[in-house]
Amino acid sequence: MERNIKKVVILGSTGSVGTQALNIIRAFPDRFEVVGLCNGSNTSLLKRQIDEFNPSYINTLGEIEPGYGGSLSLPVEEIVALPEVDSVVAATVGCAGMLPAFAALEAGKTLALANKEVIVMSGHLLMEAARRNNGVIIPIDSEPSAIWQCLEGEVSDPARLIITASGGAFRDRSWSSLHDVTPQQALQHPTWDMGDKITIDSATLMNKAFEVIESRWLFDIPFERIDVTIHRQSIVHSMVEFSDGSLKAQLGPTSMGQPIQHALFHPERQSNKNLPKLDAVTMGSLTFERMDESLYPCFQLALEYGMKGGTYPAVLAGADEAAVELFLNGHIKFTDIPDLVLKTLSIHKNISEPSVEEISDSARWGIESTLALHKQSTIVS
Numbered sequence: 001m002e003r004n005i006k007k008v009v010i011l012g013s014t015g016s017v018g019t020q021a022l023n024i025i026r027a028f029p030d031r032f033e034v035v036g037l038c039n040g041s042n043t044s045l046l047k048r049q050i051d052e053f054n055p056s057y058i059n060t061l062g063e064i065e066p067g068y069g070g071s072l073s074l075p076v077e078e079i080v081a082l083p084e085v086d087s088v089v090a091a092t093v094g095c096a097g098m099l100p101a102f103a104a105l106e107a108g109k110t111l112a113l114a115n116k117e118v119i120v121m122s123g124h125l126l127m128e129a130a131r132r133n134n135g136v137i138i139p140i141d142s143e144p145s146a147i148w149q150c151l152e153g154e155v156s157d158p159a160r161l162i163i164t165a166s167g168g169a170f171r172d173r174s175w176s177s178l179h180d181v182t183p184q185q186a187l188q189h190p191t192w193d194m195g196d197k198i199t200i201d202s203a204t205l206m207n208k209a210f211e212v213i214e215s216r217w218l219f220d221i222p223f224e225r226i227d228v229t230i231h232r233q234s235i236v237h238s239m240v241e242f243s244d245g246s247l248k249a250q251l252g253p254t255s256m257g258q259p260i261q262h263a264l265f266h267p268e269r270q271s272n273k274n275l276p277k278l279d280a281v282t283m284g285s286l287t288f289e290r291m292d293e294s295l296y297p298c299f300q301l302a303l304e305y306g307m308k309g310g311t312y313p314a315v316l317a318g319a320d321e322a323a324v325e326l327f328l329n330g331h332i333k334f335t336d337i338p339d340l341v342l343k344t345l346s347i348h349k350n351i352s353e354p355s356v357e358e359i360s361d362s363a364r365w366g367i368e369s370t371l372a373l374h375k376q377s378t379i380v381s
């Protein structure tokens with residue numbers, strides 16, 4: 001059977017998800033063509049990717065010789081909207097990925113979404129942009145990907161979504177004992193190997209609240225019907241309960257390879273010898289524990305402001321991005337993260353029905369205000 005080659009743009013090509021997406025594309029040269037690569041400042045890796053994948057277009061925040069490798073530099077929003085592009089992998093970290101994601105959807109592209117901050121910030125507007133332009137959003141994040149896979153082929157609404165959480169680096173410690181943990185300790189995730197920001201967000205459980213907000217919009221289900229359960233093995237990536245009491249779960253190895261490949265190939269499944277497999281006989285016991293939300297201040301505050309809506313979720317995402325950066329650079333303590341994020345949220349003047357531009361501005365305001373609040377506190381003390 002003759003198949004079309006899918007033409008793909010990768011945003012965040014030099015990151016953890018971006019490089020894994022390119023690993024999949026490398027394994028199927030007759031199925032994918034890389035039209036564009038966009039990144040931040042890791043120019044040496046971007047150059048190697050240009051040498052290998054020959055994209056026609058690039059966008060980078062780093063310094064690169066004009067026309068390097070025959071590629072043309074264009075604004076990201078233009079690259080994602082090019083007529084030849086079929087699919088855009090959104091794997092930029094943080095708020096910077098929002099406007100390119102909207103540009104892709106406005107141009108009717110399929111958006112393979114890893115960059116969860118985008119949907120946290122702009123939930124219903126992002127879904128509306130997809131609907132209006134006949135675009136599709138396919139989650140890459142493993143938990144929403146699992147729910148997406150459980151819902152494929154179903155015609156009835158789910159009764160409940162059950163998102164699994166490993167519990168992060170400090171799952172067996174009380175919040176009050178975490179005051180002096182170092183960035184190196186917080187970056188030791190027990191089951192996943194990911195970029196720095198999401199690893200810290202996993203340790204604070206901010207990431208789990210982001211997944212709840214992401215799922216609320218992606219699957220159009222109220223917050224009240226989304227639960228989180230601690231599942232230490234990270235093998236069940238999430239579950240869906242149906243009205244007849246049936247529970248569907250998606251299981252897989254602790255690897256982003258499967259969800260990324262699923263989003264790239266959707267709706268096909270393909271054998272890929274490079275991906276790890278899960279052996280049901282040797283995988284051992286699976287445990288599920290009730291999550292005590294009161295132990296995780298970031299989870300609680302993120303859900304509270306995620307539910308309030310308006311521009312609060314954008315400020316939440318921006319404030320968290322700045323606070324995680326301050327922690328990684330040794331400027332604040334791990335336990336200062338929720339306090340600083342809350343301080344920023346509490347001085348924000350919410351806009352209840354914001355435009356895309358107001359959401360983008362609010363995220364930037366969240367980043368800048370958090371940095372300013374931190375600076376003020378260091379001057380006072």
Ligand SMILES: NC(=O)c1ccc[n+]([C@@H]2O[C@H](COP(=O)([O-])OP(=O)(O)OC[C@H]3O[C@@H](n4cnc5c(N)ncnc54)[C@H](OP(=O)(O)O)[C@@H]3O)[C@@H](O)[C@H]2O)c1
Binds near residue numbers: 092
């Ligand atoms: N890693 C995972 O397993 C995983 C799983 C689920 C969801 N996600 C989500 O996927 C997204 C990416 O995560 P990651 O772990 O891959 O992050 P990462 O390893 O830190 O990579 C981030 C990518 O974004 C680029 N970037 C950073 N700031 C940018 C900016 N201002 N403008 C343009 N590009 C910028 C980086 O470029 P340079 O490196 O060149 O500076 C890099 O390519 C996050 O939203 C995360 O929550 C990740």
